[in-house]
Amino acid sequence: MVRSPRLKSKPPKKPLRLPWRDILDVLALGTWSAMLIRYWVGGKLLLLLHPDYAWLSNVAAIVLIFLASSQVVRLFKARRRTVGKTGADLGHVTLLPPSFSSALMLAVAVFGLIYTPRAFASETAIARGISDSLTLTRSQPQRFARAADPAERTLIGWIRLVNAYPEPDAYAGEPVAIKGFVMHPKEWPENYIMVARFVLTCCAADAYPVGLPVKLGAENSRSDYPVDGWLEVKGEMATEELDGRRQIAIAPADLTAIAEPDNPYEY
Structure with a gap:
């Protein structure tokens, strides 16, 4: 009696984990850039900064756009992550979780987007x-x-x-x-x-x-x-x-x- 060869079962695919930390970074960078551009284009920047220093804010807005775009490109090119990073994988220790820091930066930027500066009175x-x-x-x-x-x-x-x-x-x-x-x-x-x-x-x-x-x-x-x-x-x-x-x-x-x-x- 000839035994038929056993078919090797494929291991179940692990669900794709979204890189929430990186997504939060992109959102935070992009929202901060949008906030600075809104103040720049809307003429509200001079309510917050001396004209001699306004260019620093404008340059920062452009740099943040570049960083956010670079992060998006990196995410699309990255391979699927099957194993998340653990604390042992980190090269340094932070007081706050990185995701919390990004979320906090995003919250501040969102507030800046909906807030309209007003002159002092x-x-x-x-x-x-x-x-x-x-x-x-x-x-x-x-x-x-x-x-x-x-x-x-x-x-x-x-x-x-x-x-x-x-x-x-x-x-x-x-x-x-x-x-x-x-x-x-x-x-x-x-x-x-x-x-x-x-x-x-x-x-x-x-x-x-x-x-x-x-x-x-x-x-x-x-x-x-x-x-x-x-x-x-x-x-x-x-x-x-x-x-x-x-x-x-x-x-x-x-x-x-x-x-x-x-x-x-x-x-």
Whole structure:
């Protein structure tokens, strides 16, 4: 009796395991790139960074696209993994699982995609301490040239000038044309408002507010100029006494409500 040869049974195929860690890496890199590009194209990047450093964010967005694309190509070319890596296979030890780190980065990037940056306003100015003078220790001193036409000075230009020579009578009668958001300091009389702006030296984290007082005429009141509304103020400088000291204040000839500028900060 001849025995028929036994057929060797093929081992069952192991189910294909998706490389979730690599997929999370791709999603995190791609989402971060999309977030940075959204801020770049949408004009919101200058609400977060000084213009001198914006190019770093733009370069990072391009690099992240390249890294995400390279990771996708690598995944498609990789062989099927039948055995997952264990802790013994890792070349180093991390405090957090790699998949958790990638998921955390992805969550932050998704939040950045749905969040729309907004310019700082009076509430932040009060929290950070509004000032009508600019100390040279807060930022790198910049070369200052007194403008031939005082009306060409911005708010920060006036602040720097007064910081260099704080005698208010030296500026009395000079024309003023500035723009800023409105504040109502509680310690000031009702016929005064402040026109303020934030100054960026690097990014929004180090932004600090400065402002100048505006003395309203008898026909105007604070209620005519709501907090956080933007004004274009034209008039001339005068010397007034506020908080028990002499200082410059704007005597306005024209107060015009304007829309918030695309770039509301000064540098």
